[in-house]
Amino acid sequence: MGETSKISRYLYTVLILFIIWLFLTGSLDPQEVTIGAIFALIVGALTDEVFTERGLGNLNPKRVLYFTAYIPYFLWAMIMANLDVAYRVLHPKRPINPGIVECRTVLTNNVGKLALANSITLTPGTITLDVKGDRYFIHWIDVKDKSVEGASENITKPFEKFLKVIFE
């Protein structure tokens, strides 16, 4: 992806900030909306270079669609993860088999890497220890496969098919 224009990035930041402001105040009072718009413009001008690289390109309908589909998938994975945790904590013998494994990812975008790391941290039995380039080092509570390929198949593959479309 090439450089996107500054205006696009600025508009995207202001839009996101304004939506957050509406959620924060929780009202559609014209006074709140006006002040919110003013401060979204100011804060956006201060932070848009840090915040986003792609600007309005993030609002591509395909990306938004995949993102919406990703939310229930992720929540379901999270609930399964917690039932798994409940089983391991409440079981009297404490059935754990921990270790640190290595995974590879096909994602190249930093935000995509963050989303993948957070998804890994919140889903069954895995927590991201470090990220170096495309190598993920993951603490796995129940190691099933020590090899890089096997671990990637188990841990990163399920998320990548969504995240690749959203963030690449």
Place this chain on the structure above:
Amino acid sequence: MIEVYLFLIAVAVILSMYRFFRGPTTADRIVAVDIMTTLTTGLMVLFALYYRRAIFLDVALVYAVLAFVGVIAFARYMEGGL
């Protein structure tokens, strides 16, 4: 009924306090602090409902922000200087 939930969360906070005082390494203690702050945020939100005052949610939000950056600061310090 809401008192029961408040009590249960308070019990959870006290249980994690065990790890805070016991915890053999520094990392254990900071993990305990991290969990305690998350629990406390939930507790504050429940208190907002208990007192029927929506403005207490702002307190919970600011507390979540400050606690998060605090935990990151501890973690970075432990990793090797700031």
Place this chain on the structure above:
Amino acid sequence: MVKRIFAIVFILIIGFWMAKALDQVPFGQDRMLVGKYYLEHVKEETGAVNAVTAVVVNYRGFDTLGEVTVLFIASTGVAALLWRKKRKRTAKTEGSVVLTTGARLLLPFIMLFGVYIFIHGHLTPGGGFPGGATIATAFLFLYLAFTVYEVDHKIFEPLEGLAGVGYVTVGLIGLAIGGYFLFDWIWQTWGIGKENIGRLLSAGFIPIIYTLIGIKVGTELTGIVDNMIKEPEEGGQ
């Protein structure tokens, strides 16, 4: 050991006298005359829903100016004490990509939370000081994530000065119009927002003052963080 016993005995003595003194204060009785006045008149005189804010900014506005000055002196003192020619960060490792990207994503949100807190000072338990602290937290987070990051002093220091000057200017306009320093000219003379107490644009100059205080506190605390996080280089006196 002796020290510790001495400390415990000392604390016990102080505690005893404090308990004895507090024993004289009648709890639950209606003795607070000033407080009662504030609570009864705060809405019509200042237009703030949050009485604490009205007391801090309106009735005791001059004290608040003093507090901001104290913070300014503290910040200057830290800078003076820690000043060296060559200073650098001691962090050995850069934060991982997760932390740096997270910091970049969360910075605008934390700043917006800070803005929300100080602009709603007259409606919610917030105000300039917590809002400014939240904004400073956003910059602290950037400092923690990036080992080479540094705030732009050319923007921050003039901004801090402007906020302080703005506070005094608002007070002086009050002096010109109403006869005393920090007279609430927006509320008392123009009466803007009399009909919508409890909405955002009410309570006279409280939102303006709190915006200025928020900017000032935020920049000052960021300056303190910037000073404290760097350490002098070896031999760099």
Place this chain on the structure above:
Amino acid sequence: MSIASIIGQALVLFGTFFYVLSSLGLIRMPDVYNRMQTATKSATLGSLGVIIGVGIWAIGEVGSYSWIPKTLIVAVFLLLTNPIAAHALIRAAYKSGVPLWEGSIVDRYKEAESSLERVEEIKEKLEEPSRGVEINE
């Protein structure tokens, strides 16, 4: 007792269960890495349950819809920040030298760290002959 109250209470109960579970995990697990595994996940899901549950419960209890947006903001903020904090903590724990539990099977990170220098040496060696070939051609 409206429907919103019942749904909200069920969510709060669900979240509270995971809160207690996270503190139990903090106590029962053998080393800091496994403690983080159990505690972070359940605390995050518990927060989602409790905080959004309070937002829905407030519709029935207080009769106001304005709680939902703000509780959503708090919940989403926690959902974003908790894994980042957990990641920073576990990395810090590893770098500060907390040992893995003795029952752990494999530690790829240590292998990677120790082999990093060797890999770079080999890379340099591999690059040099190839450059030489290019020059010769």
